[in-house]
Amino acid sequence: MNRLSSIRTKLLLSFFIFILLFNGIVIVVYASSNKLSTEYHESFERFLLYNQLSQSASDLYEHTRAYLNERSDEQLQAYFNNRMDMITMLNQLKAEQGGEAFQLDSYIQLINTHIQNSEIAVGFVLRDNVEGYTSFLQNLQNTANFIQADTLNLIDIRLTDYQTLYQEMEDRNKTYVNFTVSLIATTVSLGALIALWVAEGINKPLKRLSIVAKEVSKGNFSGPPVDIKTNDELKLLGDSFNLMRNDLTIYIEELKEKAEMERLLSELEFRHLQNQMNPHFLFNTLNTVSKMAYLENADTTSGLIDSVSALLRYNLSHSKTDRAVALSEEVAVVESYFHIQQTRFQDRISFRLVQDEQQLDVLVPRLILQPLVENACIHGVEFLEEGGEIELRIYREQDQIICDVLDNGVGMTKEKIRQVMDQLVTDKVADGHSTQIGIANVRKRLSLFFQEDHLLSIHSDEGEGTLVRVRLPLTNKR
Template identity: 35%
Template sequence: MNMRRMLFIVIPLLFILNNAVSFFVFQSGRTVQQSYNMMLDRVLLYKQIDEKTRENLRAINVHIMDRSPGSLKEFENQRAELKALQTSLSAQQPVASVELAVRSYRHMLATFISQEKSVMDALNSRTPLAYASSYADAETTAGFIREEAYQLIDQELSYYQPFYRKILVQTDVMNHWGIAVFAANTVISLVFAYWISLRITKPIQGLVRTAEQISEGNLEATPPPMGVHDEFRTLSEAFRQMQENLKLLIQKEKEGLEKDRLVKELELAVLQNQINPHFLFNSLNVLSKLALIEGAEKTSDLTVSLSNLLRYNLRQLDRPVPLRDEVEHAREYFIIQQARFRERIRFETEIEEAGLDVLVPVLTLQPILENVFVHAIEGMEEGAVIKLAVQCKPDETWVSISDNGAGMSGEIRDSLLHYDEASPKNADGKSGHSTGLGTRNVFKRLELFYDRKDLVRIESAPGAGTTVILRIPVRGKEENHVSPVDRG
């Protein structure tokens, strides 16, 4: 459950609980108030009826004395008000204990009203003092009404007294319950507030600690585990993904630095051999021309090949070259080596022209060929064969260099493929005649250049020769002159 949904549930529940307690207490008080109002209304009504009957008697006396229209009108008003009170009394629902008394009280009030009418009718007759008997009856009835009103008030109060005591006890209990519920609600609110704040602050504190550790250089620090599916778990996963991306970026930066280091080492190795290159080129050209003049054509060709080989080795090393240039450079290198080994070796090529346009790092094939001469066929007296093949695959160009030399053991093959830690010695542990580049350097440069680790395969066994296969991605065709340092 996420934090937003939790707040939407907890806060309304607390609000409803508070309102329910408040409404219950309010409703209890309202019930008491309604009962009290009903009783008070009946008591006041009894009191008003008693007063109004006496006012009606006074109005009759006034009219008997002056017989004026004003006194008659005043009597009619008083009589109308008394009838209104009679109607209110009829609408009241008395309690069971005073129902008979209320009914008698109604009859007495009706008798008084009819006696008033009799008095007024007697006043309008021609018989003197005919009203006296009716007035005396009305006055007696008014006295009964007064006494009955007092008795009804006493009975109403007596009836409601235990009821009110019970209500007061219940109200007191409800007040205690209200206080208890309020205290419990306060405690629950504080617990929920602490729990919710803990759910918010604890994950944030864990992420802050992890961020501080990462800022101090500890990239292996992991965010605290989040047990529920909420916003903080999403934030923790995003934080962990950012951490992985940071590691990846740092790894790529290290690889870029490694590329720079390899290129600088390569340039340094070449610069160590670059002793006044213009003087060497001029000297080789002079030797070539001199050999040609003296009729030594092979010597002239060998000198030209050496000049081309030296010029290729001194070119800019941080620029990729087409595979075609590497193949031509390999041929020049073989011409020089054949002058040394003569008929003991044979160089074969099987080239598909469509595969020569891919880009490769400069000086990719020569170190592998040099390793073949030094470690594979140097001890062979005759019949040595080195084959260079280029084959086109759907998404790759395969370059294979094979020989029928001494081969190598699985341990040596693995040491060549696992080139993370470069060795100052050659694959077999012996120092050899090398340019200093090394096959491991070539494999590492290929990996950094194409950002892949599955580009090299070595097939070999002791006494069965060796085949080195390079898998060059075809995408190199579209990236003309892109520095390997910038790739990744």
């Protein structure tokens, strides 16, 4: 079975995916916005650099002219500082020119020329060459004017590009607004869909469980099992519920079987307490004993009395009707019954026992064979004038012990067999017999004792005798 994924894991995973998607979109938006802002900042910085270069070129001319006029160290130092600032800005311009090299080459060359003219003019001053520094001072003024004109021209070109950039920024700003609104709507919709999906995944199995639970509360344990497709705690809950319902069904069936067993045992005990020995049977037996005491010697009478005592003692043990006994004890009771009836009917009915003594240690419910033999005697052969036969056969067949009670009596129809098996006919007290336990009672007690059905069967045709067969599973041995 696959490892269960918890509902908590699903929620965390859904939340993580949602946050990851949201943050990814925010990062993309931020990167695009940051790129546009960087372009804007670079353009603005370029404007400032052009303006500073133009101003620095004018300052360099002024400082050079002031030094030529005053020739002081302070003016010379101011010149050198202005020159170094201008060289620094020129290097910055060279580093940032990028794809604009063609437009800036002449501008950079002009600035270099301006710086060189200032250096030559200062050099002529240091050598007191008036004609030389006067000429280069004029050139310095001209290059300063050219630089200002080129600066304005470059700024104008950059402003044209900046206007395009500004329009692009405006368009992107509108796009960002629309995107933000769409993102909020998408986020809310996606969150709602995830919430509905998770809620449906929890609610649907719980609803199914609640419906089946209501049926169970009404006592209806049938129906298909609850099938939950999810692989989380709800599936475990559904499987546990199905197992609980199956266990309850089995438990209720066991209670019903136990109640049926107790009912049958109570009925058997009541009949034993009410009428353990039929008065006519006891009268006829005692009358036979009396006559035998007159006609025969004491040994025969003693044997008959022993058989009656054994049968009477077994039947009167009503306080142990729920106790299992060995099959050999049941056979001993049948032998006592055979002896009594053989003595009573003489040659009219013959009794025969064929048994495999190795199979007599299996445990069985009390009173399962003697009632079957008695029924064969009462309903099968008792009304025959002569030639009645009853036989008990005990043998093994594979994993079962077979007990057959056969008679050559009047037999039964299929309808009568069905009535006897289903206890649709009422057992009547028969004169001269000992018990009132029906075949249906024996069949039910066998089924409850061994927890199997179809252990007793009847095979008969009208006028051709009857075979009652009991199958004893080899599951309960001493």
